[in-house]
Each structure stands twice: as C-alpha cells, then as structure tokens.
Amino acid sequence: MRYSAARLLWEGLKGHKGWGRAWRDPEPKPSYDVVIIGGGGHGLATAHYLSKVYGVRDVAVLEKGWIGGGNVGRNTTIIRSNYLLDGNEPFYEFSMKLWENLEQDLNYNAMVSQRGIMNLIHTDAQRDAFRRRGNAMRLYGAGSELLDADQVRKEVPFLNFDNARFPIKGALVQRRGGTVRHDAVAWGYARSADQHGVDIIQNCEVTGFRIENGKVLGIETTRGYIGAGKVGVAVAGNSSRVMAKAGMRLPIESHVLQAFVSEGLKPVIPGVITFGAGHFYVSQSDKGGLVFGGDIDGYNTYAQRGNMPVVEDVAEGGVALMPIIGRARLLRMWGGIMDMSMDGSPFIDKTHIDGLYFNGGWCYGGFKATPASGYAFAHLLATDTPHDTATAYRLDRFRSGAMIDEKGMGAQPNLH
Amino acid sequence: MLIPHPLLGLRDAQEFTYLGDASLLNRPDGMAEGAAEALHDYLYLRDNPAGEHRELWFHEQGDRSWLVVTRNTLTHEITQVEFAADVARQKGADQ
Known part of the structure; x- marks a missing residue:
C-alpha cells in the first residue's frame, strides 16, 4: 500500500480501519541468498538498498529483539556531514544526499528536518x-x-x-x-524492504555461524538453522560478541x-x-x-x-x-x-571468512550514517567490491597504517 | 561506580582514569620473530567481553597506583581489585 494524502482521506472516511500492518511477520525459510544480522537502522537500510537498488530479493533480516529497539531508537537524531578527512567526508555527504530524498524513496514520513x-x-x-x-x-x-x-x-x-x-x-x-525522526527511519526502511520481498524475522537471536573450509554456510539461531549464501553483520554495540562466534577479535x-x-x-x-x-x-x-x-x-x-x-x-x-x-x-x-x-571511524568490509561481511564500529555517530551505511553495505554484499564512498572503511587499516582518526587520539577508544 | 581500592577502601570511580583491557600488561617482545603482527594484535584488537572483564584503572586523583579491576560489563559489579604491579610481578615469577 502506498501512503498518500488521498489514501489518508479515504481511510479517514472509513474510520482508519484499512491500513493493515506495515510489514509482514514471516517464518524463516530454510535458506536465503543473503542474511543480514541486526534489524536496526543499518541492517534494515542494507536490506532496503539490497532489494531495491541491487535487485537481490531473497534476503532475510534477523533481529534478536524487535526492530528499531537498539541504537536507532536511542540516539539524539542528528544528521550532518561536517567531517574533515578524505576517508569520511564523501561518505557522510553521500549519506546526507540520501537523507534529503529518503522520504520519497521510502514513501514514508521520517520527518527529515534540515534545520541546520x-x-x-x-x-x-x-x-x-x-x-x-x-x-x-x-x-x-x-x-x-x-x-x-x-x-x-x-x-x-x-x-x-x-x-x-x-x-x-x-x-x-x-x-x-538537522534532525530526523529516528524510529520512523527504522520503520520506513523495514516497510520498504518488506515490500521488496525481504523477510524481517524478529525475536531471532544468532547463536553461532556454520563455517566450513573458510566459507560461511549459514547461521544457527534460536529459531533454527538458516542457510545463507552471504551473511552481513550489522549489530553495532554488540559487534564483538557476534563476531566472536565466528572466531574473530575486532579493533572495538x-x-x-x-x-x-x-x-x-x-x-x-x-x-x-x-x-x-x-x-x-x-x-x-x-x-x-x-x-x-x-x-x-x-x-x-x-x-x-x-x-x-x-x-x-x-x-x-x-x-x-x-x-x-x-x-x-x-x-x-x-x-x-x-x-x-580504535580510530573513531567505522568498518564496512569483507572478513577473512568467505561470505561473511562486517558493518560496525560506528562509535557514537552511527545514526547520521544510516542511509549511506546501508547503501555501501548493500553494494559490498551485492558486488563484492566496496562502494566508492566507503573504500577507506577496511578492517585491516590498523595493520596497513591507513587509520581515519578525525580527533587524532590514537588507539584509545574511550577518547574518540 | 565505587572501586574498592586495596589500600584506600571504596573510592569514587571519578578519581580514576580508565585505560582498558588488562591484557595491555602483556606487551609482546618487539624484537621477537613476528613482532609486527603480535604488536598489531596487542595494540588494536580486544576481546571486549560481555560479562567478566579484567581492566586497568589508574588512581590519578589518589595514590597514583595502577589497578587491575575485575568488573562485570553487564552489571558493573566489581568482584576483584589488585595492584597492577603485583599482577605483573606474579606473571614474572610464574615465568
């Protein structure tokens, strides 16, 4: 159902009884082409762009609790693209451009307010x-x-x-x-992703990864095993806990x-x-x-x-x-x-495990990045190459020395 | 949050500066084989557990001792506090 002024008038005349739910509540299928772990802003945005822009429709978003119950509902709703460094500024400006057309793209009122x-x-x-x-x-x-x-x-x-x-x-x-109504961002992305065929599966906690010969085959969850061609993890706040299940230690x-x-x-x-x-x-x-x-x-x-x-x-x-x-x-x-x-900047990258992709490390600046993060992660999942604006967000940048340290604080996470 | 200092009793956490995981006490040998990789892991990678966490606090506004505090990251409950110097000496003695 498309939301519009005409629709609102029509439903108003009928006592608002015909709206229906904004997204389905499906049972998980045995397997998907892409499984995204984390039904927050970034995970849902990834599902939206993956299905709408990149045409990957066989997608599930797994969420431990309810969608939008984590940081996308806990931030101070600020959007901006006022960074200094080359690794960051084009990415956040791309995000700002996506914010500017978000409501038209999603057909959902997210109350994007560019008040400066x-x-x-x-x-x-x-x-x-x-x-x-x-x-x-x-x-x-x-x-x-x-x-x-x-x-x-x-x-x-x-x-x-x-x-x-x-x-x-x-x-x-x-x-x-400016600011954006943060819950509406999660709901708008969820509704759009659902309309493009994405299964949003709530109350489904990931308990482990099935990895064989360096390739991820699927995910063990509290609602059973789910096979996956590719797995994208977007669970910022709990990244270390989830990636530890795949045997990884993170710079977080x-x-x-x-x-x-x-x-x-x-x-x-x-x-x-x-x-x-x-x-x-x-x-x-x-x-x-x-x-x-x-x-x-x-x-x-x-x-x-x-x-x-x-x-x-x-x-x-x-x-x-x-x-x-x-x-x-x-x-x-x-x-x-x-x-x-460790440098105050995020990660959108492949891991050393084939088919396992990671999005996280957003520090306390994740909300403004939601659209670009979803877009860039969808690009990576669909094409196996980093999006043009997110090439610097590599997991190995501490090994190579290509840190993106806006504040110049060094490897001291609580100072960023 | 109050930290039970081994000598000074309960002290406000505000008197302390936080450094992070107590594994930072175990600095790898910079001259050893594969030191670059070991130092990368030492400096940048963390276990970051949900639950019991051994971590370094510096009593900057107090007796300026380094402490190893065992604290639950889910409840903030502190179960053990040791002097970092004692922990390091014990480690040396064990080797």
Whole structure:
C-alpha cells in the first residue's frame, strides 16, 4: 500500500480501519541468498538498498529483539556531514544526499528536518581548525558557513556569549544538517524492504555461524538453522560478541553513551547547537523536548545505562552554554551501547571468512550514517567490491597504517 | 561506580582514569620473530567481553597506583581489585 494524502482521506472516511500492518511477520525459510544480522537502522537500510537498488530479493533480516529497539531508537537524531578527512567526508555527504530524498524513496514520513547544525567556536585556534574543516566540507559539496560572534548572536541570542573562560567567538554552520525522526527511519526502511520481498524475522537471536573450509554456510539461531549464501553483520554495540562466534577479535570496545530529553517547551532552539569548549550538543524535538547529550562514560560496558558523573558533566556543559537550560526539568535519560573503534571511524568490509561481511564500529555517530551505511553495505554484499564512498572503511587499516582518526587520539577508544 | 581500592577502601570511580583491557600488561617482545603482527594484535584488537572483564584503572586523583579491576560489563559489579604491579610481578615469577 502506498501512503498518500488521498489514501489518508479515504481511510479517514472509513474510520482508519484499512491500513493493515506495515510489514509482514514471516517464518524463516530454510535458506536465503543473503542474511543480514541486526534489524536496526543499518541492517534494515542494507536490506532496503539490497532489494531495491541491487535487485537481490531473497534476503532475510534477523533481529534478536524487535526492530528499531537498539541504537536507532536511542540516539539524539542528528544528521550532518561536517567531517574533515578524505576517508569520511564523501561518505557522510553521500549519506546526507540520501537523507534529503529518503522520504520519497521510502514513501514514508521520517520527518527529515534540515534545520541546520551550528558548531560553536571559542578560541582563535578553534576558528582556524573549523575554517579548515569547513573548506574540506566544501571540497565535497557539503556546504559550510563560518559565522562571527554577531551573526551567531542574531540567530541564537540566548547563548552565554560572554562566559569569561569560553566566550563564543563564532560558529561553523552546516545549513543542510538537522534532525530526523529516528524510529520512523527504522520503520520506513523495514516497510520498504518488506515490500521488496525481504523477510524481517524478529525475536531471532544468532547463536553461532556454520563455517566450513573458510566459507560461511549459514547461521544457527534460536529459531533454527538458516542457510545463507552471504551473511552481513550489522549489530553495532554488540559487534564483538557476534563476531566472536565466528572466531574473530575486532579493533572495538563497547561503551555506553547517555542521552537526555527535557520536558516539552515552546520553540527555543532553531537547529542543532554544539558546545565547542565542552562536549555538549542540543536540539529541540518537534514535541518541544530539548534533546541533548555529551561524552561516553568511558569504560567498557554492555549495560544500557550510565553513571551519574557523566550526567553532571553534561548538565554543566549545558548550563555553561545556555544558562536558560537550568530552568528546564529533565524528563528522561537513557543509554545506548556504542562500538568504539580504535580510530573513531567505522568498518564496512569483507572478513577473512568467505561470505561473511562486517558493518560496525560506528562509535557514537552511527545514526547520521544510516542511509549511506546501508547503501555501501548493500553494494559490498551485492558486488563484492566496496562502494566508492566507503573504500577507506577496511578492517585491516590498523595493520596497513591507513587509520581515519578525525580527533587524532590514537588507539584509545574511550577518547574518540 | 565505587572501586574498592586495596589500600584506600571504596573510592569514587571519578578519581580514576580508565585505560582498558588488562591484557595491555602483556606487551609482546618487539624484537621477537613476528613482532609486527603480535604488536598489531596487542595494540588494536580486544576481546571486549560481555560479562567478566579484567581492566586497568589508574588512581590519578589518589595514590597514583595502577589497578587491575575485575568488573562485570553487564552489571558493573566489581568482584576483584589488585595492584597492577603485583599482577605483573606474579606473571614474572610464574615465568
């Protein structure tokens, strides 16, 4: 069923009784050409592009819980393509272009809202670094603007401009950045993939791989054995646990990132604002809640909850940046588990096991990458060659020295 | 999170800096055969288990000792804390 204004009117006249379910709930078949492990944003996006763009229809997506129950439902919904390095910027800009046409592509309202992202500048050195980043963005067509303090003041007058220690001296702005309704991304991809013949199998946990002579034959699951020509793993947060079942160790640690939302307020924040002196970023949802977050907690964990010191740190960042936030009450807070990689960049690559492909290591930047990650992973699964924008995301880059370290932190995952 | 320091008792985890998996104590011999591969695995690859994890914490805002903390990554429960120096000495003695 296509969603449209006419359809809405028709269903409205009939009491909204004819919508039906958005995707099927099939039993797993004995085997598939491609099995994707992980029914989150990236796995579902992979299934969508695999079936729609690359014409591979015999596909299953296996999900341990329910689709969209992991990080795609736990992030702060920000999209942007404001990276510096050559390995990253074309990929994230490709993702931004896919976001811009996502709703037409999926026939689903994902509430893509390009309300702009503003990275604040507090020192002269930071202005130099941001100017350089802005130029790198322009080289790949992402667009960027460098604002001075007066221009920033005009747009967001409520910030604390004259903080003695961290005065606001300007901002790097990407107008095409913004936010997207995160759950709708998972649902939209799921619905589209399902319409193109993909089986979405929920409550199906992978318990092992059947690998013979260096080739993967299928997957053991809680719902029985499923044969597979190719297996794509997209389970960021739990990548190490799943790939360990195939005998692999990854350059990844799992860490928790907390996020927060305030009570609903009248419109105050026009776009996304990031504090350049501490780690704090904030936007306002369509319901009015201020959605914000900061640093990861910094120790290995699989518990989807964090500790109080980071809550304090985030609150301090918020109040330093915009003192008015001190009057808002916190409504909810939660945590998601991140694949923190050794250089802060992701992986979309084949493994040494024939037929086993890996997508992960998204650190805390996976949501904005969802469309391009799915597209590039589908390209890899369908053609056995990396997508043009994802050639740098190799698993062996630490061996070869071709790291993509945006922050220049080295092999210390909790600092990226 | 509170870490039971062997000498100082329960200390707030905020006093500590986290480094990661305690296997970082076992630095391979850089002059040995196949050292490049061994150092790659040592530096970049991690077990990253869900459950019991032995990890290095540095008491930076305290007595500046390195600790090996055994902590469950699913529950954050800490079951054992040792001085990293003792762990390393024991390893040397075992060899």
